[in-house]
Amino acid sequence: MEQAPEYVIEMLHITKIFPGIKANDDITLQLKKGEIHALLGENGAGKSTLMSVLFGLYQPEEGVIKKDGKEVKINDPNDATALHIGMVHQHFKLIDVFTVLDNIILGAEDTKLGFLQKKEARKKVKELSERYGLHVDLDAKIEDITVGMQQRVEILKMLYRDNEILIFDEPTAVLTPQEIEELMAIMRGLVKEGKSILFISHKLNEIMEVSDRVSVLRKGKYIGTVNTAETTKEELSSMMVGRPVQLVVDKDEAKPGEAVLEVKDLTVPSKIHANNAVKNVSFTAHAGEITCIAGIDGNGQTELVYALSGLEKATGGTITLCGKNITKSSVRQRSFAGMSHIPEDRHKHGLVLDFTLEQNLVLQRYYEKEFQNAGFIKFGAVREYANKLIEQFDVRSGQGPITIARSMSGGNQQKAIVAREIDRNLPLIIAVQPTRGLDVGAIEFIHKRLVEERDAGKAVLLVSLELEEVMSLSDRILVMYEGEIVGELDPKKTTVQELGLYMAGAKRDNGEKKEDQA
Amino acid sequence: MSSFLKKNGTRSVLATIISILVGLFAGAILVLVVGLTSNEIGLKGAWEGISLIVAGTFSTGRDAAGALSFGFNPQIIGNMLFRAVPLILCGLSVALAYKTGLFNIGASGQYLAGTCATLFVALSIPAGSLPKLVIWLLAFFAGVLAGALWGAIPGMLKALLNINEVLACIMTNWIAANLVTWMFDISNLKNAVEGTKTGYIYKTTYGLVNVDGAWTYQDGLGVSTSKLGLDKVFPGSQVNGGILIAIIIAVIVYIVLTKTTFGYELKACGANRHAARYAGIHDKRSIVYSMAIAGALAGAAAALYYLSGNTELYWSVYQKLPTEGFNGIAVAMLASCNPIACIFTGLFMSAINLHGLQLANLTAYNEYITDVIIAVIVYLSAFSLLIKTWISGRKKVDKPKPATDGKPNPGKGGAA
Known part of the structure; x- marks a missing residue:
């Protein structure tokens, strides 16, 4: 592909293969300077893998990554940091008992003769927080502040390291509606200051609201990139799922x-x-x-x-x-x-995560005559029943009935619970x-x-x-x-x-x- | 599909074997260092030490020329089988608890409770008043029951008051140690006549008889576990039918855990107590059952050990908890808590103990080197997960992450 200097990051024809699956199959993603670029896809579509490749956690089998038009090699997260790529993870990487300031400078501390130079760090963080409207209390401990403020700390961490490319991995999953509004405003402010944002999400409303362009992945394949202004929620969802939704x-x-x-x-x-x-x-x-x-x-x-x-x-x-x-x-x-019950918390109540899928599918019925004889489990009947539910409810998993529930995606875990509860009739x-x-x-x-x-x-x-x-x-x-x-x-x-x-x-x-x- | 399971199983076995080999290697190095720095032993003695550490089970002593000889030694193998019984059962005790989400560090206390009950019953029923088999069974089940009760206590504390079972087990261990010592102290079971030894409790082969109006013990009138012909196969050894009972119990534990709805309930409760409750399983009852069964297994270990007829209890050792209970943790961990594998790891631990005795008998070394080997193996078995990862090599790094499901994690601060 022709080198286009308008892109800060280009991931060209990335292919990443895991034993048994092509997690990324010839995916191209180009991020323009100063845009919010959304990466859309269902659970398991390959979004996280692609970002891990960009972050140096995985090495792709094929494809190149270019920064400002020059080809770069990212072998580990340190390389990514050196290229000014930063990421806010879905589950924050913060130390609960440290203060906000300590968390921000952690790993990038300025020292003199082995002593921390917090004064300068404090000045820099203060400046950044004022410039981008990221209000945090520098001396509060992480465990005492709200989730929204914790997220702002994560963003400040990236800015403190002078990151130019900011990756947000499903940032709204943990926020209240007001906090989501605030985050959107912050993101707009960041791009105005020249940062570029990759925004990973499967929530169509947010993507429509905040992003400039959208790239869609489906089952590891690249489907296309569209301008947000020229598309609709319906078009995006059918790109994402592969059929009209x-x-x-x-x-x-x-x-x-x-x-x-x-x-x-x-x-x-x-x-x-x-x-x-x-x-x-x-x-x-x-x-x-x-x-x-x-x-x-x-x-x-x-x-x-x-x-x-x-x-x-x-x-x-x-x-x-x-x-x-x-x-x-x-x-x-x-x-x-x-009474059948699809519980609120699928990990706490809905599933025994270390059990196999088939063991989970009979969790409410294992004691019935159909599945046991004199206290001995009828393994054949359990397998047959599990296969029936898996087919009827399209529960997808790596190894069918003997997949460990923990390794399944959230959507399929939920489908398994719904299947189990509805089938009790x-x-x-x-x-x-x-x-x-x-x-x-x-x-x-x-x-x-x-x-x-x-x-x-x-x-x-x-x-x-x-x-x-x-x-x-x-x-x-x-x-x-x-x-x-x-x-x-x-x-x-x-x-x-x-x-x-x-x-x-x-x-x-x-x-x-x-x-x-x- | 099944190839993955197989691979996982193979990796567990490989991890165990690597733990064992590294443990033996560490022992060998220790033997070598001790040998080379000692004036009496030297390189030749060190080589003898290493060969005994590795193959002591097959040692037949020294030949006429004074060199170590190896071959089939029925006495040692028989003794290995005998000593494996309490190790296998204590291993099962720990393994079953672990499979159901509990860490049973109280096997020692449960073992002591079983010891106490078994000896009291076996030595308190007058010889001849009941058939020997009935007395044996009563004594055996008394030990099992006492172990079960002692295990149920931390189980109940955990189920009803949510007290960590490890803490409760440590405390019940010491309560058992002192209680049992006291009970033997006030009992009439102390053997003051056998040879010059003092402080021992009668062996179960002693029977309580009434001679001219006075109750007294006579050797040979009591009970002991049937040899079941094993003494013919391994002449001169202490082996008896206990090893067969231990193997049968291991198979039963395996079947209960993997094939029954009861085992399913126990495991579900251990893996996720909330989900078990949601599915209508009595979580509290399951926890008590798990600990009681674990205790029963440790009690059975004690019962079979002391009913063998050739073991005696030195009752005043209350400061020392029986090592079988703690070695049971090693047996279980080395077996990845698989009940069938516990048979083999129990036999192995027993063999290593005997190698230590051979070392002490035949060379200038003392047997404590085997404790070092066992310690290294236990450490490594705790790392077995890490070793498994080594075996699978880089695959771990490339393993795809399970897709995130966007489950909110409100953190400690909570949403504003």
Whole structure:
């Protein structure tokens, strides 16, 4: 390819092969000076591998890397740093008990006769933070500051090392909506000062908002680069997934049947503070309907689900499932009564990560006659069942049923859990944040399956923090605020703005309006 | 698919063999250094020492010319099998706990509890009042049960109060040491007549008999584990049927852990207690079961050792916890906690111990050099994961990272 001086970094025809997979297959990525260039792809598309090649962690089998038009060899991260390439990792590399300043200078300390010269470092960091609007408290310890501020520390670390090319690896995954806004502003400020940014993400909204150009990878292959201004979310998602994706859930009118789950005056104590996390909550979930509990994180949804599923004890109220009082039942008794549960935290509750996929797929059923005989596991039956679910739910993994769950991608781990819970074919499905951290393809799939279950007459209780998901998937919305249900909304008749007011506690159903902005 | 598993298995075995070889090599160097710096030993003596360290199991003493001779020595092999019994069972105790997510450092205490219960039952039932086999079984299961109870204590502390099982085990070890010493101290089981030795408890071959209204012990009337003909194969050795029982128990542990729903529950609970709870498994009960079974295995180790009929307990050694419990950790780690592999690593550890005795008997060295070898092997077995990585070479570096799933990590500060 002709040398084009307008590019600060060029990765040309990079191929990286791991035993069994071509993680990067002839990928070309060109970063212009002063642009925000998004790198888009599903989980496992090869984004991380490509960045590791740029960072010197892997050596490519083929291809060259050029900096300012000159070919360079990057053998390890030190070479990358020398070329002024810096990276903010998804999981921050900070020392919790060090101060912000210590973390920023760590590894690039100025010393005189072996003594740290912090004064100059402090001056330089202060200058940088003012110039780019990165507000941090230099003397605070990392463990005491917010995630958003920790991220600003990571950015300052790069700037302190005079990095020109900044890589952001899924930077918004850990941030609140306000912090995301702030980060976008910071990124725009950085490119204005002449820095170039590579922005790795699979969130289309953010890419549309902040980036100048987008390069798309799919299954290790380079699909193309487009100007953000000339493309749409729909085009990007079909480039990423390889087929048109429905960003809006397609479903018919719900036909609510009889009540499956009835909750009355449920009260659950909080583990964090002295008050109750769930206060006198009552609601009903009907067959053939997706009932959604919406709300901002930490308003009692987690505790509510723990109480419903039997992981925590409720201190008051009753839970009735299919006409049976299960308030005091054990987890397994609730299972027998007809409850399946897609848990909020797939690593904590959903999977035994060190077990194989097939062992995880029978986690809720291993004791059934189908899978055991006199206490001995029927390995043939387990394998057959696992293969059936893997095929039906398109769970992808390196070695099929004997893959260790830990080595699977997040999306496929989630699909495995969804497969396990849906296939139990029980009248109630509690789905807590079923699509958290997944890419559009997997989200579409899981939404489709939940709607199918609804149409098959199941009661689906969805708990979600994502406004879009709440609006598009549910048939009925219950908004939770500070442990109470403050409103019941019809998604067809309400707006995101109105829902937001309920979620923020500014509005509630019993007529009272705390702060009417609508 | 299966080729990967095979490869992983092969790597574990290779890592173990490398640990053993490096341990032996370190021992050989030590023998050489000691030999060359000692006036009495010299290079020839050092060479003899090294050959005994490596092949002491096949030593047949010295020939007429005074040179070391090697060959099939049924006595040593028989003794190796006998001494392997408590090592295999303590290894299983540690391995089972480890497979279910617990570190059982309390095998020593459980072993002592088993020792105490077995000896009390075997020596307290009057000879002839019950068939010998029944007394043997009662004594054996008393030891198993006592070990189980002693293991269940840290299990319950962990399950109910979330107290780290390592701390609880260390404390129960010392409680057992003092409790057992005290119980023997106030008992009538102390043998004051056998030869010139004092402070010993009767062997189980002594039977309690009533002679003219006074209770007394007589040798030969008590119980001991059946030889099952093994003494014919290995004449002159201490071997008995205990080794077969240990092997059968190892196979049972393997089957329970890998083939049953019970083992599945225990392992699920060990690997992820939260997920086990979510799936309706009683996590607390599982933890107690795991520790109780581990304790039962250590108790069985003690029962089989002391029921052999040729072992006696020096009761006042309370400051010293039995080494079998700690060597069990080495046996389990060297076996990568595979119950079947524990049979072989137990035999190996037993052989190394005997090599040390041969060294002391036949040369001017003392047997403590084998402790150094065992120590090196234990260190290396702890590094077995690292060694496995060496074996697979650069592949580790190139291994693709599992794709990140964008799971939020709110950090300690929490979101604003």
